[in-house]
Amino acid sequence: MAANTISITVKIWRQSDPNSTGSFENHRLEDINTDMSFLEMLDVLNERLTLSGGEPVAFDHDCREGICGMCGAVVNGIAHGPERETTLCQLHMRHFRNGETIAIEPFRARAFPPIKDLIIDRSSFDHIITAGGYVSMNTGSAQDGNTIPVAQDKAEQAMDAAACIGCGACVAACPNAAAMLFVGAKVSQFALLPQGEPERKKRALAMVEAMDKAGFGNCGNERECENVCPKGISIRNIARLNREYIRAAFTAD
Ligand code: FES
Numbered sequence: 001m002a003a004n005t006i007s008i009t010v011k012i013w014r015q016s017d018p019n020s021t022g023s024f025e026n027h028r029l030e031d032i033n034t035d036m037s038f039l040e041m042l043d044v045l046n047e048r049l050t051l052s053g054g055e056p057v058a059f060d061h062d063c064r065e066g067i068c069g070m071c072g073a074v075v076n077g078i079a080h081g082p083e084r085e086t087t088l089c090q091l092h093m094r095h096f097r098n099g100e101t102i103a104i105e106p107f108r109a110r111a112f113p114p115i116k117d118l119i120i121d122r123s124s125f126d127h128i129i130t131a132g133g134y135v136s137m138n139t140g141s142a143q144d145g146n147t148i149p150v151a152q153d154k155a156e157q158a159m160d161a162a163a164c165i166g167c168g169a170c171v172a173a174c175p176n177a178a179a180m181l182f183v184g185a186k187v188s189q190f191a192l193l194p195q196g197e198p199e200r201k202k203r204a205l206a207m208v209e210a211m212d213k214a215g216f217g218n219c220g221n222e223r224e225c226e227n228v229c230p231k232g233i234s235i236r237n238i239a240r241l242n243r244e245y246i247r248a249a250f251t252a253d
Pocket of ligand 1: 070
C-alpha cells in the first residue's frame with residue numbers, strides 16, 4: 001500500500017425507490033488515495049460496482065466546490081462528516097483512518113422523503129423560498145450601486161446569513177428535523193437590509209407557514225444545526241426569525 005493510500009470499508013445505504021425499505025451494504029475499497037474528496041471515493045466505488053455489473057450508488061452533487069448545496073449525506077452519524085464547516089464534496093479522505101469502516105446514509109427527515117440511495121427530495125426548501133425568498137424592485141433604468149446606504153454591521157450580518165447554501169444538513173442533524181436555521185438565514189438576509197423592507201412582515205409569516213406545512217419540526221435549542229452547518233450559519237438567525245415572526249404576527253395588516 002502506498003504511503004498516501006488507505007483501505008476502508010464503506011457501509012452504505014441502498015434503497016432502490018421511495019417505497020422500498022432499504023438497507024446497508026458493505027464494500028471493501030483498497031488503495032484509496034487520501035487526497036481524494038469523499039465524492040471522488042464514491043466515484044471509485046461506483047466505477048467498481050459498474051465494472052462488476054452492479055448498480056452504482058445514487059448521490060446528489062453538482063459544483064463539488066462547496067457552493068451549490070447539492071451534496072450531502074450523514075457520515076459516521078454526522079451530517080457532511082467529521083470536519084467542521086465542510087461540505088461532503090470538500091471533505092477529504094485524509095480525515096479517515098486506514099482500516100476504518102465508514103457508515104454513509106442519507107439525510108433523514110419526514111420533509112425530505114427518500115428518492116434513491118443517498119438522494120432525497122428537498123423540494124420542501126424550494127416551497128419555503130417560493131413563499132417569501134424574494135424582494136420587490138422597481139424595473140427600468142439601472143440604479144446607482146451606492147444610493148441605498150447600508151450600515152457596515154448590517155451588511156456583514158446579512159452576507160453571513162446569505163452564505164446558507166440550503167443543503168439541509170441542519171434539518172438532518174436536528175432531533176426535531178427543524179428547518180429553522182435555514183428559514184432563519186433566508187429571512188435574516190432580507191430583514192437586515194433596506195431592500196427587504198417592503199415584504200418584511202409578509203415574508204416572515206409566509207415562510208414560517210410554508211415550513212410548517214412541509215412537515216418540519218420546531219427548534220428545541222439543541223444547536224446541532226449550527227454544529228453541522230457547512231457555512232457556519234449562526235443560531236442567532238433563529239432568534240431573529242422568531243422576532244421577525246412575532247413582530248409580523250402582531251402588526252401585520
Ligand atoms: S456539490 Fe455543490 S456544495 Fe457539494
